[in-house]
Amino acid sequence: MKIGIAADHGGYELKKILHAFLVTSGYEVVDFGAYELNEQDDYPDYVVPLAQAIATKDVERGIAICGSGVGASVVANKVSGVRAALINDYFSAHQGVEDDNLNLLCLGGRITGYMAAEEYVQAFLNAKFTGLERHMRRLQKVHLLEK
Ligand code: RB5
Secondary structure (H helix, E strand, O other): OOOEEEEEOHHHHHHHHHHHHHHHHHOOEOOOOOOOOOOOOHHHHHHHHHHHHHHHOOOOOEEEOOOOOOHHHHHHOOOOOOOOEEEEOOHHHHHHHHHHHOOOOEEEEOOHHHHHHHHHHHHHOOOOOOOOOHHHHHHHHHHHHHO
């Protein structure tokens, strides 16, 4: 599975940890930056290209990190075809995929510890959308807003 990852300065350190974790776990990783720590940078500059790559299916799923994870999820959900959520617990990391077909996991680099973040990423990447009728119906209502 090809996974995209992106972070601003608030998520820069956690991105480095998760990038290495993904490679060790056998995933192909596409890094959308930031490639160096710049305390003045802006999360849309990295998260939007990642979100667009998800929308065009250049990458299958993504991980976006800013300080809190809030800005990353707000901007990513502006891109049609992206279903992003800030995740702060294990259950939501997999249930978000199973029920809501989450394709972009957002994390707070200043909020979530490294080990918890790795567990959320693993749960997110191992999960599959169930495709149950009630979830398809709900997502259809979400997709109507994208038109
Ligand atoms: C940057 O200082 C911070 O605002 C940003 O990383 C993020 O937390 C926004 O939601």
